[in-house]
Amino acid sequence: MSFSFGKNFRISIFGQSHSKEIGVVIDGLKAGYRINYSLIKENLMRRRPGKNSISSPRKENDEFEIVSGEVDGISCEAPLCIKIKNKDQKSSDYDNIIDRPRPSHADYPAFIKYNSHNDIRGGGSFSGRMTAPLVIAGSIAEDILREKNIRIFSRIKSIKDIEDKKLEYKDLELESLEYLKKKDFPVIDDDAGDEMIKLIEEYREKKDSLGGLVEVFVLGMPVGVGEPFFDSLESVIAKGVFSIPSVKGLEFGEGFNSAKMTGSTHNDPYIVKNGRVITKTNHHGGIIGGLSTSMPIYYTVAIKPTSSIGIIQDTISLKNLSNEKLLIEGRHDPCIVPRALVAIEMISAICILDLLMEFEK
Amino acid sequence: MSFSFGKNFRISIFGQSHSKEIGVVIDGLKAGYRINYSLIKENLMRRRPGKNSISSPRKENDEFEIVSGEVDGISCEAPLCIKIKNKDQKSSDYDNIIDRPRPSHADYPAFIKYNSHNDIRGGGSFSGRMTAPLVIAGSIAEDILREKNIRIFSRIKSIKDIEDKKLEYKDLELESLEYLKKKDFPVIDDDAGDEMIKLIEEYREKKDSLGGLVEVFVLGMPVGVGEPFFDSLESVIAKGVFSIPSVKGLEFGEGFNSAKMTGSTHNDPYIVKNGRVITKTNHHGGIIGGLSTSMPIYYTVAIKPTSSIGIIQDTISLKNLSNEKLLIEGRHDPCIVPRALVAIEMISAICILDLLMEFEK
Amino acid sequence: MSFSFGKNFRISIFGQSHSKEIGVVIDGLKAGYRINYSLIKENLMRRRPGKNSISSPRKENDEFEIVSGEVDGISCEAPLCIKIKNKDQKSSDYDNIIDRPRPSHADYPAFIKYNSHNDIRGGGSFSGRMTAPLVIAGSIAEDILREKNIRIFSRIKSIKDIEDKKLEYKDLELESLEYLKKKDFPVIDDDAGDEMIKLIEEYREKKDSLGGLVEVFVLGMPVGVGEPFFDSLESVIAKGVFSIPSVKGLEFGEGFNSAKMTGSTHNDPYIVKNGRVITKTNHHGGIIGGLSTSMPIYYTVAIKPTSSIGIIQDTISLKNLSNEKLLIEGRHDPCIVPRALVAIEMISAICILDLLMEFEK
Amino acid sequence: MSFSFGKNFRISIFGQSHSKEIGVVIDGLKAGYRINYSLIKENLMRRRPGKNSISSPRKENDEFEIVSGEVDGISCEAPLCIKIKNKDQKSSDYDNIIDRPRPSHADYPAFIKYNSHNDIRGGGSFSGRMTAPLVIAGSIAEDILREKNIRIFSRIKSIKDIEDKKLEYKDLELESLEYLKKKDFPVIDDDAGDEMIKLIEEYREKKDSLGGLVEVFVLGMPVGVGEPFFDSLESVIAKGVFSIPSVKGLEFGEGFNSAKMTGSTHNDPYIVKNGRVITKTNHHGGIIGGLSTSMPIYYTVAIKPTSSIGIIQDTISLKNLSNEKLLIEGRHDPCIVPRALVAIEMISAICILDLLMEFEK
Incomplete structure (x- = not known):
């Protein structure tokens, strides 16, 4: 296991989907920082x-509590520990999947890796719950x-084949993106966006699921953040982003499209x-x-369709090594993209801050 | 700077394009390993x-020497240090670029970050030379x-719009890919492949450059390699791969395509x-x-077109902060894909071994 | 701050003397380990x-709770988080020391380092409470x-000038030391021991305090544990032991005495x-x-006298930069040695296990 | 193995006593630092x-070469790699010890740990040569x-029973210690000092060896350097110092003596x-x-007598597991203290700088 991340802003997360508590310990925060409770809440x-209608109707408790590392809301010399209590949840929904690994969930490799000692309730620590x-x-x-005028925004770039608006990536401005934070379904x-929502509802009805793309923007970066060779800005962001469940692809700038371009069309000339x-x-x-070059940073993240679907699937019995059928009960997100977006935005903030702290040394 | 990588198989690379020597220190290798000199050479x-005709005619010295960590070709208790001497190279080719940053090279952000103390000769440590x-x-x-029957192969998946053969990724076999290692231009x-080469030659004539896709295959993996949350197999490979110069995108499995799929078509049912x-x-x-699930691992890496082109480009004078023109002299690869492929394959081996050592603990 | 320790058995501690909770996150424990609750309790x-009469009459809550990382008492794939709730404690005892740093406590350097944002209640994270x-x-x-037949014991080797029995360090046996774990005042x-206790009581009466020596024994080690150059067995134990508040010295084997010996008397001949x-x-x-050579490991740790004493001391006012007097109120240990011993023994176990996991790779 | 040290000023050393080269890679140095060649040489x-007469007559090549990380003597964006070529040395001196581990050398545990693949020539990487x-x-x-007015000095505090002058540790001044750097045998x-030298010569004649104490002083430290809990100033220095071969003890301030003091005599009152x-x-x-409190830092390090002596010793045959005699040939230091002092001073500088860089973040 490896639940710690970062060199300067170091976090250790703990918990599983159904553990008593989940939380995070933050080591490396300067003493004297006034904790922004309302931003955490938001x-x-x-x-x-x-x-809303396009996310799992499952309720989660999200009331967090800071149990160490602060005095009167201001960080002190000790690590912050912030936790959320998990509500008592019925484990019964998961009873029949002990033996039958859900396709495209971590159940099977985790069962083998942990010699059957993985927590199968709700996906254990492989659960999206860990992004809280x-x-x-x-x-x-x-x-x-x-506080340093560096802002991170993100939008849903596409759901299945429906795409949000094309952008001019050299002209992104702080003000123009601020409102994305306020939207339930953050598209431009x-x-x-309405079409995407309709499509997601349609697939929810079919008990099927959808994937999509999330695009992240980082604005206000000074020149020179990143620590090549191995802690390049892309490397650190990539390590963070690929930790988020369901992420299957990542591209910076033109990304995959750059592979089809020529040097003369891809190169970006400098001007004063x-x-x-x-x-x-x-x-x-x-x-x-x-x-970082100080131009707007943008990257796109591919999210696979939610693995939990309400349709009968083929799987095996781990005990009998026989071929079996499986119907996953319970309440699931027909499309995880709008919620994964927040996790991707947040891990991005962690990556950027960690490198910025190195840069400012 | 951050030139170290890995938790178990720990490497520290050193050098610049024009430093006296470049090399690597490997810490974590078990004593008693017989060094495979010919594989390094290959x-x-x-x-x-x-x-060949599609790579830079520039000659590099690639004769390596092991200066510590072994006795009679067998690793001992000390770190391996392996180095290559750089040949004396004319620095003159680079004289005019001191002041004029090359578009899409690290020149400009490095100049700012290192307060003009970056080594500008040949791109310093941002050079592809560092992949040696x-x-x-x-x-x-x-x-x-x-030795553990885990093999890593790679192919050129596309150059610009020309694509190599489509594959059935569930049926990949060791034998069928072995020959890729022997090919100058590894396509299936x-x-x-011939078309791609022709296209690269064409763009070399135009003094322009091309990008493309590299695909990596890892075969023979046991079930359960990878250390979630933050050292997932994807996270570690992503960190490594995005360290390689010119990489702009990475996708695992269906990757970006998965974002257009549905759960019912994307999920992979288990069978015995x-x-x-x-x-x-x-x-x-x-x-x-x-x-890892023990199924063949495959991922695709997007490589941008070589930034050095022989066409006059717009840039600035760093001293005068004025707009200027720049013609990059010298010998450059019209397409770095075939050479980047080897670096990507090699960093992949490092990532996989590092996680495998954790797995085997 | 740096509240994490270990490469394989990785711990992150959190909390302060008066935070809501204190605890530890353990990352790196294998899934399938049955947690020994009673050993933790003991x-x-x-x-x-x-x-007893020679420790602070202050009561602490020591009821721990495991909030993540286990299912039915067996470790799973997620980090263990174990915490203790701090009782509500009067902060009033500490009110007058905000401005007047206690001699030989961290108050003054912490006030400067953290720009007055350190938690001064009970010494914040510098408190011995953090050893829980x-x-x-x-x-x-x-x-x-x-489970691997490696045992760690410790004894009070001296209090002030009173010394426990001399030992033959080559003949230590598991059985002969087991009873030290059961003793309130672990001497041979x-x-x-009785004399030491009497002396401590005497100094408690005088409102003064005493220091002493703790000796640690590690028995049952295989040959070759330790990772030179920088993670030698001594280096790792030293890093751990010097983290424990009040430790001022450490010596392995003959230690300081070896500096007075000759090669011919200090060298230990091998025999079969x-x-x-x-x-x-x-x-x-x-x-x-x-x-490790497989011979019994032993090392001695010097503990300074408790810094909190009930006698008026000279100090300064941080606000006025004037010379002042200070009388520390409250309940304090007249001698921290018997309690520090447990912390030293426990951090030793962590260090040894961490290196053993590396050894067993 | 673990040949890397430091979080901010990160070093990786490589080499063995008889490898072709030994050296160090330094990652984390700021670009723009002018390398002080003469200080390295000194x-x-x-x-x-x-x-001189009290060190091994063995000659070592100490000519270093910087092979990467600088341009015209100024550090650039890449890691510094600095190396020393080892002279060809006769391995014959060591031929008879392959099978007969030298008492109090690492030969035996290394043989077992590395499954006989440790480099036995000159002690391999356990050699004092690694301190170069x-x-x-x-x-x-x-x-x-x-450059930041922080200075590190050290002296020989004792050899066997002969002690250097007692000091008042609150009054140490930069000027008063500067001359210690210039002395071959740095005592006050x-x-x-003359007596110590005479004693060492006497034991050299007897083919026996001596140990002693080294004391280190750090002057000019700002208040607050150190990162509790686990990277306390003492913890980090201890980890570094115990990596140096032959070190068996370490105490800060009053150290072991503090264990005999009372709170009222040990506490240091603050004054303005x-x-x-x-x-x-x-x-x-x-x-x-x-x-750090900004008062002079001082600590004492115990060095055991050189393990290589010219007297016949008992040992075993590893092959036959029989009891044998051993006479170590070759040229050895009768007392390693004067040379170990430099290594201790230098690792201290590395530890202090590493924490200072964290402090200055």
Whole structure:
């Protein structure tokens, strides 16, 4: 296991879907930081299931408590420990899956790896529930970055084949993206968003599920953040983002499209504008050589369709090594993209802050 | 800076494009390992420029020397240090770029980050030259994995719009991919390969450059390798792969395509076949929940077109903060994909071995 | 701050003297370990204040709760988080010391380092209270080591000038030391122990305090544990032991006495006895070249007298930078040695297990 | 193995006594640092054997070469790699010890640990030779600290029973210790020094060896350096110091003597003097609660007598598991203290700088 992350802003998360508590210990925060409780609350609210027709109706307790590391809401010399109590949940929904691994869930490899000692209730620590402590830690990172005028936004770029608006990535401005934080379904083009929601509802009816793309923007970065060779900005973000359950792809700037371009069309010429060095275009996505260039950073994350579906699937019996059928009961998100978005945004804040702290040394 | 990688098989690389020596220190290798010199040599040869019409005619010295950590070719209790001497190279090619950062190279952010103290000769430590020590360390990792019947292969999946053959990812077999290691231009469909080569030659003539996709296969993995939450198999590979210069995208299994699929089509049902648990399909790419499933692992890496092109480009003068023109002289790869492929394969071997050592604890 | 320790058995402690909760997150424990609740309880009991005439009459809550990482008492794939709730404690005892740093406490350097944001209640995270989570983690380490027949014992070697019995360090046996765990005041010679207790009581009356020496024994180690150069057995134990508040010295084997010996008297000749390689003498203390030799390991730890005393002391006002007097109120241990012993034993178990896991890779 | 050290100023050493090269890679140095070649040379000279009657007449090559990480003597963005070529040395001196482990050397535990694959020539990586790269890295750390007016000195405090002058540890001043760096045999009282030298020569004649104490002073530290809980100033220095071969004990401030003191005599009252907060006495040795107090730091290190002596010793045959005699041929230091002192001073510089970089974040 490896539940710790970061070199400067170091987090250790703990918990499982059905453990008594889940939480995070943050080591490396400076003493004297005033904790922004309402930002934590807002981000937990954004991540929360059960808030609308396209997320799981399952209710989760998201009331967090800070049990160490602060005095009167200001960080002290000790690590912050912030936790959420898990509600008592019926384990019965999961009883029949002990022996029958759910396709595309971690059940089977975890059963083998942990010699059957993995917590199977709700997916144990493989559960999306584990992103709640990440959201807490990420909110603190986001708040600290905000004080330095570094902002992280994200949008749903597509659901299945329906795409949100195309953007000019060299012209992104703080103000123009701020409202994404307030939206339940954060897209730029609301018509596209409505179509996406309709499609998700349609697949929920079919008891099937959908995937999609999330795009992240980081604005306000100074030049030179990132620690090549191995802690390049891309490397650190990639390590963080691929920790989020359901992520299957990541591209920076033009990404996969750059593979089809030529040097003469992909290269971004430098120009001086109002005394500031910028690039004419921003195919590079704000990162060159693993370092920030001060142009807007953008990257896209591919999320697979939710693995839990309400349709009978083929699987095996682990005990009998026989082929079997499985119907997963319970309440599931027909599309995890809107909730994964928050986790991706938050781990991004953690990655960026960690490298920024190294940069500022 | 951060030139170290790995928790169990720990490497520290050193050097710059024009430093006296470049090399790697490997800490964590067991005493008693017989060093496979010829595999290191072969992989360095595969990575080497100047070997054909589609790579830079620049010659590099690739003769390595092991200066510590072994007795009579067998690893001892001390770290291996393996180095390559850099040939004396004319620095003159780079004289005019001191002041004029090359578009899409690290010149500009590095100049700012290091307060003008970065080594500008040949790109300093941002040079692709730094992948030579990675290839050395990766060859040792590859050799150790091979003893455990774990093999890593890779192919050029596409150059610009030309694609290599489609594959059935559930049926990949060791034997069928072995020959990729021997090929100068490792594709499965040689006709497609010939077309790609022709296209690269065409762009070399135009003094322009091309990008492409590399696909990596890992075969023979046991079930359960990977350390969630933050050292999932995908996270660790992603951190490694995004350290390689020019990489802009990475997807595992169906990757970006999975975002367009539905749960019912993307999920991979388990079946028992000849007493072994496999999945009917392999959309997941051999990794679920950050753990290997024993199905073939495959992932695709997007490589941008070489940033150095022989066409006049816009840039700035760092001294005068004025807009200027730049013509990059010198010899460059019109397409770095065939050489980046080796670096990606080698860092993959390092990542896999590092997690396997954790797994075997 | 840096509240994490270990490479394989990784612990992160959290809390302060007066935070809501204190605890530890353990990352790296294998799934399937049955938690030994009673050993944790016993060790917490051994460490606890208020149990006799020579410790602080202050009561602490030591009831621990495991909130994640287990199912039915058996470790799963997630980190263990174990916590203790702090009782509501009057902060009033500490009110007058906000401005007047207590001599030989961390108050003054912490005030400067944390820019006055350190938690001054009860010494914050500099409190001996922080050793309670260490005892929890150490108990788990001790339990795992015990299954491998590696045992760690410790005794009070001296209080002020009164010394416990001299030992032959080459002949230590498991059985002969087992009873030390059961003793409130763990010495070998009870007459010496009684004298020590009398002396402590005497100094408690005087409102003064005493220091002493703790000796640790590690028996049953295989040959070769330790990872030179920098993670030698001595280096890792030293890092752990010097983290414990009040520790000011550490010596292995003959230690400081070895500096007065000659090679011919200090060297320990090897002999074969009953087919097993041992040394005739054990001046080296079971460790040579940073590696265990399988001879009994022993080391001695110097503990300074408790800094909190009931006598008026000179100090300053931080606000006025004026010279002032200070009388520390409250209940304090006249001698912390018997309680520090448990923390030292427990951090030793953590260090040994961490290196043993590396050894067993 | 674990040949890396440090979190901010990160070093990886490589080599063995008889490997082709030994050296160090330094990762974390800021670009723009002008390398102080003469300080490296001076410190290597201080450490070097063969310079007088009381050290081994063995000659070592100490000419270092910087092979990466700098341009024209100024550090760049890449790690510094600095190496020393080992001279061809006769291995024959060691031929008879392959099978007969030398008492109190690492031969036996290393043979078992590395399954006979340890490099036995000259002690392999357990050789004091490995402190040469440490001296190189430490010289760079010392130089950087010097720019911040932090100085590290050390003296021989005793050889066997002969002691150097007693000091008042609260009154140490930079100027008064500077000359220790220039001395071949760094004591404060030269008469005591002459006696020590005579004693060492006497034991050299007897083919026996001696140990002694080294004392280190760190002056000019700001208040608050150190990262409790686990990276306290004492913990980090202890980890570093116990990595140096032959070290068997370490005490800070009054150290072992504090165990015999009372709170009222050991506590150091604060006073304001010339507007600066100091302590009246300095029993604490400049560190409280793991943090620097700005008072002079001092600590004492116990060095065992050189294990290689010219007297016949008892040992075993590893092959036959029989009891045997051994006479170690070759040239050895009759007392390693004067040379170990330099290594201890240099690793101290590395530890202090590493924590200072954390402090300055």
